[in-house]
Amino acid sequence: MTSHQTTIDDAAWASPWRRRRVGEKVLLSVSLVLTALLTPAWPGCVLVAAVSVFFIVGPARIRPGLLLTVMIAPLTFLVMGSLPVAFQFGGTGWGIGGLRISPDGLGTALGLVAHGVAGTLALMVVATTTPMVDVVTWMRSLRVPDPLLDVASLMYRLLFVLLSTALAVRQAQVARLGDAASWRRRWRAVADTLGSIILRTWARATALQRGLEGRGYEEAMRTLSPRRQRNWGFVCGAVASVAGVWAACWVLS
Known part of the structure; x- marks a missing residue:
């Protein structure tokens, strides 16, 4: 998926x-x-x-x-x-x-x-x-303030964290319910699924924050970029x- x-x-x-x-x-x-x-x-x-x-x-x-x-x-x-x-x-x-x-x-x-x-x-x-x-x-080369770029970069990464968590929970739900589950049972599982996604995403986001702190993040999250002519x-x-x-x-x- x-x-x-x-x-x-x-x-x-x-x-x-x-x-x-x-x-x-x-x-x-x-x-x-x-x-x-x-x-x-x-x-x-x-x-x-x-x-x-x-x-x-x-x-x-x-x-x-x-x-x-x-x-x-x-x-x-x-x-x-x-x-x-x-x-x-x-x-x-x-x-x-x-x-x-x-x-x-x-x-x-x-x-x-x-x-x-x-x-x-x-x-x-x-x-x-x-x-x-x-x-x-590229935006950093245009002198956009580093805090704004770091927030944008973190939000982008957190979207992938949310996405991967949702995919994992969805696959587990499909494996458990299969194709024989009734609609009532599927809708009942939606609330549990959303709760699991929120909790697991929060935990992974917290781990991401601790990783940044452990790396000594203070100024900007710079990445290497190849030189292009x-x-x-x-x-x-x-x-x-x-x-x-x-x-x-x-x-x-």
Whole structure:
């Protein structure tokens, strides 16, 4: 049993783009996000989404199935958030009960979904190719205060502690109940499962804190980072891709 978080992190470590400088990937991702925000849904957002998917599954070598899996949650959120915009009370047209689809609202809702999907895919360019440790190291080079980075790094580690504990408890529950357990028994076990997860996570987090204290932590939790040379070809390719989207929007609009 795996999770989106661990799968993304494993993919980021294995991606050939992990050898790229973080600043270069951030430049590409942020440029695509701003393009998705400032250009119309057609053709801007469509082209941003296409360019992002190309970079992710092409040069970055991220599995298309993984990208589809991690996009399910944000896509669901975007669709649910756009429903109040697409429907209205009263009026004419197709609907259910007193709710009716508004033609103007439907267009606005589709535009919101398009902007959201394009922006999320642009963010995935960094998320699927850059481990958290590289992000923290890059932010330290930007003179972000060490206490903020340490809190972010610890929270990230604690998420993995919580995740591994939940997976272990879940596997134990499946092994004990099997597939023959009734729904009532399964729901009765949910409370016990949550209690076990909280207690075991608290114990492991306390052990992590004691480990830091035993290591003599005082200033910052620094990690070694390989030196990466600036790749001007990558930078020029990123700039050309974003410029191509803007040029296509200018021609097709």
